[in-house]
Every structure is written in structure tokens, then in C-alpha cells.
Amino acid sequence: DAMVIQNPRYQVTQFGKPVTLSCSQTLNHNVMYWYQQKSSQAPKLLFHYYDKDFNNEADTPDNFQSRRPNTSFCFLDIRSPGLGDAAMYLCATSGRGNTDTQYFGPGTRLTVL
Amino acid sequence: AQSVAQPEDQVNVAEGNPLTVKCTYSVSGNPYLFWYVQYPNRGLQFLLKYITGDNLVKGSYGFEAEFNKSQTSFHLKKPSALVSDSALYFCAVRDKDSSASKIIFGSGTRLSIRP
Numbered sequence: 001d002a003m004v005i006q007n008p009r010y011q012v013t014q015f016g017k018p019v020t021l022s023c024s025q026t027l028n029h030n031v032m033y034w035y036q037q038k039s040s041q042a043p044k045l046l047f048h049y050y051d052k053d054f055n056n057e058a059d060t061p062d063n064f065q066s067r068r069p070n071t072s073f074c075f076l077d078i079r080s081p082g083l084g085d086a087a088m089y090l091c092a093t094s095g096r097g098n099t100d101t102q103y104f105g106p107g108t109r110l111t112v113l
Numbered sequence: 114a115q116s117v118a119q120p121e122d123q124v125n126v127a128e129g130n131p132l133t134v135k136c137t138y139s140v141s142g143n144p145y146l147f148w149y150v151q152y153p154n155r156g157l158q159f160l161l162k163y164i165t166g167d168n169l170v171k172g173s174y175g176f177e178a179e180f181n182k183s184q185t186s187f188h189l190k191k192p193s194a195l196v197s198d199s200a201l202y203f204c205a206v207r208d209k210d211s212s213a214s215k216i217i218f219g220s221g222t223r224l225s226i227r228p
Contacts, residue, residue, distance in 0.1 A: 004156075006156075031214055040201055040223070041220070041221070042203060042219065043157070043203075043218055088154075090157065092157075095214065098207060098214055099145055099164045104157040105156050109154065
């Protein structure tokens, strides 16, 4: 089945220790997104890739970076995690069209000690 | 700017009764509207969307939503609630100022179905 996969599902890191979350998709979608979601709030868009074009949201901290080496994979790098970065991180994909649906992965729950 | 509002933080319904989760929107031009459901410690699952055409949209798990242009609403409905419908529900609208398929989420409504 075509899907969006996130690894790991749960990640524990220490304050200030870099961490990388991964996302892969078998939907062959052009657009990939990373969201941060805290305690049942609405997901907050961090950035998205439109093919290889990287689009950062204006209020995304510099501490968050992303890489998309190919169509299928996208990574979220948190360079120096703080306690406030503990959250669920959601990856999503969609086609290019303005009516296309975004499909989400299961998420990675990040804990910062 | 586009926006979407979910006026109820929580909705409580008895199993077997009809349920409604409310959503209103503000957009320039024609809206593209979505509903997602989120179970604990899971990602968002797509339920249904309205793009054009019939105002009543049918989706997954027996859910449907009615697009009402005059009231700028897109309420989610189900004729008979199940305990397993208990989850967090998000309404969303397409951000037409974006070149990609970005969407703007409402604040979410927690649906609780009691046996």
C-alpha cells in the first residue's frame, strides 16, 4: 500500500544533542511537509519542499533544518534541541495541485531530557 | 488571508446518536475544505474534502460534511456515533496564497462518544 512512513516513532534525546527524524513516502508525491504538533494543538507547519525547492515558514527557528535527498525521503534535523522542542513531528506529502490532499505519516514523538 | 475556526473545543455525544462537529471558514474566492481525524499518538488521517459540486460530501468511516456557502460552514456529521469515533478532529482550508498545497488547520475539536 502506498504510504508515508516515519522513523523512529519515538525518539528520546538530550538537551542540546542533535537529532534527525526521517520520513519516506511511496506515493511519489512532489510536495513534502514537516509539521510540529504540541499537546493536541493544531499542527504547525515548519517548512515544505516543492520538488527540490525548500520553503521555510517565517517563524520556524533556525534550530530546525531539513534535507530532501530525493523524491522519496525527507529529513528533519534539530541542531540543538531544547525542552520546548519536545513535541510530535508529523511528515505529510501531497501532489502539486491546489486541490490535492495531504497525507500524513504516523508521526515521531520527540522527548528532550 | 484564509482562516478556519472550530468553535467547540469538545463535543460529547452518546453512542448511537447523531454527531456534528462545527467548522466555519473565511477565504477569498472558492474554498477548498478538508476534515482530518487524529487518534492518540498517531498522525492525521484524511476523512473527506470539498472542492466543488455537491454540497454534501461523503467520506471515510461513515462521516459526511455539508458545505454551506451562505453560512461559510463545513460541518462534519455522522448519523450514528460509535465509541471508536472518539478522537481529535481538525477542519482545514487550503491556503490559496501559497504555490503549494499548503493548508491551514483549525484548532481542533475533541469528540467524546460515551457508551
